[in-house]
Amino acid sequence: MAKIALEDITKRFGSDVYAVDRVSLEIEDGEFMVLVGPSGCGKTTILRIVAGLEEVTAGEVYIGGRQVTDLAPKDRDIAMVFQNYALYPHMTVEQNLGFGLKLRRMPRANIRKKVLQTATTLAIDALLARKPVALSGGQRQRVAMGRAMARLPEVFLMDEPLSNLDAKLRVQMRAELARLRDRLRTTTIYVTHDQVEAMTLGDRVAVLKDGRLQQVATPTELFNHPANLFVAAFIGSPSMNLVEARISGGTVSFGPYSLPLTPGIDLSGHTGDTVALGIRPSDLEDAEVWTSDLPTIEAWVDVIEELGSEVHVLFTVDASPVITEDTKAAATAEEGEDIIPLTAAEGKTPFTARVDARTAARPGGLVRLSVDPRRLHFFNPQTGLAIGQSPDRASAPA
């Protein structure tokens, strides 16, 4: 087991393409750290730098207190799971699992024992004599995991290990991975573009964009207190509703609506300013189903999406949407998994509310939604940084 520390690592390709830009990150011993971000954000490059497959342009890498920046992968005591598994096609499962041990000159009998042990853990002991070509996608994935586990390395590096599985298998493997994580408690860096994986697996999650760290926090913290617009728009599905709003006195108003500000939110410096207001779809609830004394807004329903356990109510707000580089980058990150936004006219913002399945809302009808003012998010539309949070909340890097 080992702690990993990245110190100001930078990776430049050519003369001006920065794949990783001054990233500093500490991963505690036994911690499961997820790197998440849209494609091309540098997460895989960081992983390859930790693995030693890629050299840094600047910065240092430490594993277990040892500086490993210039060491070859084999001298770092790491194991890696690749996105396409990278199983050796000419070797059987057993040989695949034992290859790393063999290269480390472990006695044959010990290799056999270790391989069997690993295979049993992953329930692939019946497949040991097969070659990768004779395995299904899920089985290959397990073998790839097993190859990393067999050596009991100090650090696991996983590069989107679940992305080649079909949706159902992915959910199953995700749960299994969580169990393995809790059992092995090996320091792990896990790269994914899937925010559900990031949220469910990570002890902490590091959000990246354009090679820069946006926020490092626990999944709950990330969800409840995004440090900037990008994190806000990227984390959460359906994604956060972002709209231009105006602060005046003790209220925030957007379109025809006006909501009171709670005392905990300090926006005194922004009175009269236009800010970006964020409301999570899950923080809007059908006021007819869940009666409360929270303030409400009324809206005409455009579309209803029934998911069985919940209902997404889509409506339009007469206010300008927040469109910055951050929100655009976050939207492209979803890779078609998210709902295609309604084509909003000028000055109109599509909103989504995730409400109880018992809602009576119907397309074309009126719905009354309650909003919890304590769960509103505010951002400076120019800098994209979160505002109005108490200072101890701010976990964004400088």
Added chain:
Amino acid sequence: MGSLPGRLPIATVTAPSAKPRVDVTPRRLPPHIRRRRFLLFVANHSVALTLAIVFLMPFVVVFLTALMSRQQALSTRYWPHPFVWSNFLHISNFLPILRDGWNSTVYAVLSSVGVVVSSVPVAYALSRMRWRGRQIVFILVLSTLMLPDQVTSVPLYVIFVRFHWIGTLKPLIVPNFLGDAFSIFLLRQFFMTIPEELADAARVDGAGDFRILTRVVIPLAKPALAAVALFQFLYAWNDFYYPLLYAGNNPKTVTLAVGLSQLLSSVYVHFGVAWNILMAGSVIFMAPVILIFFLAQRAFIEGVTLTGIKG
């Protein structure tokens, strides 16, 4: 599922009950489609057969002539009458076929080994290692392909004279241990198709470049290695120019290809051209090539199934 709001109720579909399957009569193709398919079948096979005959014809003629008597070989008859199998034994009266064959084998086998052994590391360095100037070196290697043999043979001859290698098989074999541009190119292209992640995985597993090459790349590149070795073997076996130039003046180092051509002239001088003997020699000359090709075909097919795997 209930009705969608504001729309018609959706009809529900229930799973079919588990009734025993009733035998179905297979559907017959309509006559005009059957006729079309039959005509297409005939057309395709006619073309294939014609092409096969065109390619097989010379070989058949050579083989049949090899079984004729000397007089018949000069006649217009196609079918040997009688079959003179002893032609194959009589060759050794004209030509030291065992010695020449041995020389050809030594040349072909050792040069194939040399090409594979020397080209594999170069191809690996040009495809899987990152270093400054790699592209330039690759182009340099390729450019040697464009040098015509005629340009290099005189300087090479001078070099080999200085080495006192003329009249031995060394000038034919040794240069192959110094790499071959075409083989390097072919292997490089093949190595590039092997996923980079496999090398990365091996690196993380604890392998250096040498282990990656021997444990991962070479086992996966077997078909390419077979192809390279086969090409070199065929080239060396059929090679006439260099064996004649470097080794032809010493009767002990004559290869089969050179020997056969000498047969033509020596037989002619003494008896006029003995086509039947010449053809028998040709059959013996061709046999190993054909045999090896069929054997190597298995390696090729194995290779195709191997490279079909990704991940």
